[in-house]
Amino acid sequence: MKIEILFSEVCNQFGDPQNAEYLKQSCPSDTFVYTALDEEPCFASSRPDMVIMGSMSESIQRKVILKLLPLKKRIEDLIDDGVVFLMTGNAADVFCRKIDYVTEKITVDAVGLFDIDVKTDWFKRVNSKVIGDADGNTVTGFRSQFAEYSGDNSEFCFLKVERGFGFRPGHMYEGMRKKNFIATQLLGPILPLNPDFCKYLIDIAGGNGSPAHYELAKEAFDKRVAEFRDPSTEF
Amino acid sequence: MSFRFLFAMAAAKLSRAVIRLFGRDGSCTPGIIAIRLCPDFLRHLKMPDKVICITGTNGKTTTSNLVAGIVRDLGYTVTNNSLGSNVQGGVATALLADSTLTGKPKKQVAVLEVDERSSLLVYKYITPDFLVCNNIMRDSLKRNAHTDFIAYILGSALSEKTHVILNADDFICSSLFPKCLSRTYFGISADRPDSDRISSRDIVYCPDCGTRLHAEYVRFDHIGRIYCPGCLKKSPEPDYCVTEIDASRDVFKIRHGGEEREYKLVNSNIVNLYNFCGAVAVLTEAGFDPDKVCAAFNAQKIVKSRYDFIEAGKLSITTQLAKGQNPVACARAFSYIASLPKKNKCVLVMTDDKHDNTNNSESVCWIYDTDFSALRDDSISEIIFAGKRCRDQRLRAVIAGVDPRKIRINDDLFEGAKMIDTDKYSDIYVLHDPYILSETGMIKNYLIERGKANED
Ligand SMILES: [Zn+2]
Numbered sequence: 001m002k003i004e005i006l007f008s009e010v011c012n013q014f015g016d017p018q019n020a021e022y023l024k025q026s027c028p029s030d031t032f033v034y035t036a037l038d039e040e041p042c043f044a045s046s047r048p049d050m051v052i053m054g055s056m057s058e059s060i061q062r063k064v065i066l067k068l069l070p071l072k073k074r075i076e077d078l079i080d081d082g083v084v085f086l087m088t089g090n091a092a093d094v095f096c097r098k099i100d101y102v103t104e105k106i107t108v109d110a111v112g113l114f115d116i117d118v119k120t121d122w123f124k125r126v127n128s129k130v131i132g133d134a135d136g137n138t139v140t141g142f143r144s145q146f147a148e149y150s151g152d153n154s155e156f157c158f159l160k161v162e163r164g165f166g167f168r169p170g171h172m173y174e175g176m177r178k179k180n181f182i183a184t185q186l187l188g189p190i191l192p193l194n195p196d197f198c199k200y201l202i203d204i205a206g207g208n209g210s211p212a213h214y215e216l217a218k219e220a221f222d223k224r225v226a227e228f229r230d231p232s233t234e235f
Numbered sequence: 236m237s238f239r240f241l242f243a244m245a246a247a248k249l250s251r252a253v254i255r256l257f258g259r260d261g262s263c264t265p266g267i268i269a270i271r272l273c274p275d276f277l278r279h280l281k282m283p284d285k286v287i288c289i290t291g292t293n294g295k296t297t298t299s300n301l302v303a304g305i306v307r308d309l310g311y312t313v314t315n316n317s318l319g320s321n322v323q324g325g326v327a328t329a330l331l332a333d334s335t336l337t338g339k340p341k342k343q344v345a346v347l348e349v350d351e352r353s354s355l356l357v358y359k360y361i362t363p364d365f366l367v368c369n370n371i372m373r374d375s376l377k378r379n380a381h382t383d384f385i386a387y388i389l390g391s392a393l394s395e396k397t398h399v400i401l402n403a404d405d406f407i408c409s410s411l412f413p414k415c416l417s418r419t420y421f422g423i424s425a426d427r428p429d430s431d432r433i434s435s436r437d438i439v440y441c442p443d444c445g446t447r448l449h450a451e452y453v454r455f456d457h458i459g460r461i462y463c464p465g466c467l468k469k470s471p472e473p474d475y476c477v478t479e480i481d482a483s484r485d486v487f488k489i490r491h492g493g494e495e496r497e498y499k500l501v502n503s504n505i506v507n508l509y510n511f512c513g514a515v516a517v518l519t520e521a522g523f524d525p526d527k528v529c530a531a532f533n534a535q536k537i538v539k540s541r542y543d544f545i546e547a548g549k550l551s552i553t554t555q556l557a558k559g560q561n562p563v564a565c566a567r568a569f570s571y572i573a574s575l576p577k578k579n580k581c582v583l584v585m586t587d588d589k590h591d592n593t594n595n596s597e598s599v600c601w602i603y604d605t606d607f608s609a610l611r612d613d614s615i616s617e618i619i620f621a622g623k624r625c626r627d628q629r630l631r632a633v634i635a636g637v638d639p640r641k642i643r644i645n646d647d648l649f650e651g652a653k654m655i656d657t658d659k660y661s662d663i664y665v666l667h668d669p670y671i672l673s674e675t676g677m678i679k680n681y682l683i684e685r686g687k688a689n690e691d
Contacts, residue, residue: 013436127598216630234594
């Protein structure tokens with residue numbers, strides 16, 4: 001398997017880089033390519049099996065959009081070809097239609113794979129947690145974001161929410177998915193936090209690795225699931 | 236003077252008297268009441284002759300305690316919020332406590348620790364004469380998001396009349412407040428590290444021209460001497476510089492304006508040396524006699540709730556604050572313990588957020604943002620993660636390369652402490668979150684008892 005990690009020198013907020021680290025330990029014989037923001041992504045000229053990108057600051061987000069906008073058609077072709085993409089936290093925003101940076105008074109057109117608009121307000125921070133189902137896998141995660149999404153993702157969500165919320169309180173569809181392209185507002189350590197989902201992702205990418213430190217990861221996961229499902233746990 | 240302000244002041248002072256009757260000195264309720272009754276309460280307060288504010292991600296409390304302690308020892312009266320809170324309500328509580336009913340100050344100097352996120356609400360009404368900013372690092376991702384956000388909040392609030400005292404070795408911090416023309420920098424040139432690799436995750440490209448930054452050397456994260464080969468922007472030269480650190484004699488030297496003075500080294504952790512140098516810089520710039528500052532500095536102690544070292548029988552017990560949800564503070568605490576010249580260390584880690592784990596399940600993303608690799612050090616023989624998130628901490632440590640056989644876990648803090656084999660280990664390190672001081676105190680006492688029992 002070839003796995004490309006995009007712009008890890010700047011898209012590294014909130015623990016997101018540990019997705020790549022956990023994958024590396026889970027798939028030690030596979031090839032990991034790190035592409036910096038001042039380089040051309042490998043996926044532009046060759047087919048990787050998986051592409052991942054993590055959370056970033058808003059100023060970096062605008063640079064990432066400029067970098068990826070010209071590659072929109074290529075990304076769509078790779079999605080049709082079944083390549084796995086995992087975009088976590090506000091890396092997901094990059095693939096929406098437009099982003100309105102309320103505090104900085106800037107609006108930009110984003111890559112536009114999904115008909116979803118984003119409003120980013122530095123004076124509205126949202127922290128919450130989610131448990132839901134992705135293609136038969138229970139997934140737990142945490143969000144910490146300035147972004148507020150508008151649009152209907154019920155037909156193309158990543159997670160069907162069991163507890164917590166999707167785009168806004170009461171909304172039960174989290175993130176966006178197109179074939180194997182996954183964009184989720186849940187933050188990066190989603191793979192070590194969910195070892196079975198990590199296995200699922202490796203499988204759909206055509207890899208043969210298995211989640212590292214599985215017993216330890218599963219024990220932490222089981223404890224979290226029990227807490228998330230406990231009615232006395234506040235959401 | 237408005238009736239509203241006078242009423243708010245009277246109500247706040249009354250609430251403070253009642254709260255003190257119940258022995259709760261640290262509460263910021265009086266300030267909150269004052270601001271609720273009179274939203275621009277802080278604007279109406281007359282300030283002491285000198286107002287020194289201290290901000291930045293790490294080291295605010297240490298620096299603020301140190302500055303306030305020195306000013307007091309120099310014979311001045313001081314308003315300080317170290318016992319209370321560093322948000323708007325805490326700042327208001329400290330100031331109103333030391334004001335007359337009409338808002339006149341009763342003390343000569345204010346030394347205020349101000350939380351970065353409260354900057355907008357505090358500096359809107361108060362123009363400090365001096366502001367020290369120690370550093371801008373990653374902090375609670377839930378509250379502080381990222382360093383761009385914190386730099387924005389700080390930068391949009393402060394008056395350009397304030398004299399800013401900034402960490403020259405922090406490339407984000409040293410560029411703050413461009414409109415403030417009175418600028419003083421402090422830094423460290425001693426013990427220059429070999430690494431010139433920028434390990435920062437927060438500043439990689441030049442904020443002015445976008446070129447990839449280079450470094451003469453890097454101490455950790457983005458702390459070091461950094462320059463941009465594109466526009467030639469570089470870390471400013473420190474006006475106050477730590478030129479020598481002599482741990483064998485427990486002293487360090489600061490050079491300023493051609494003079495060099497020797498200070499007592501209370502704690503050799505490099506982050507504390509920045510705090511010490513920032514404190515000396517602001518006091519000197521504020522006009523206090525540098526020789527007297529030096530003498531008073533040498534008489535100060537770091538507050539025991541932040542760092543303590545006790546010998547009980549054959550046990551050496553170190554307690555060290557490691558603020559949970561703060562990835563840099565925890566990573567620095569891990570590295571500090573790994574760097575100490577001892578062998579066969581046993582480390583108890585208690586960094587869960589008490590509030591976030593009460594009827595709740597704390598977000599563990601910050602654990603993944605924290606560098607655990609220092610815990611791999613051979614001098615550390617055993618690590619006990621205690622608290623509800625112990626399984627997450629163990630997994631994170633193992634992903635960072637820590638041998639899982641070195642790790643034990645317990646959901647309960649006290650049971651975790653009891654797992655320490657005091658026959659096997661004589662050097663015990665307790666890393667704790669600031670919100671579990673009473674639990675840490677009990678665990679410290681338990682370990683002291685064990686040490687004494689072993690001696691008998
Ligand atoms: Zn530049």
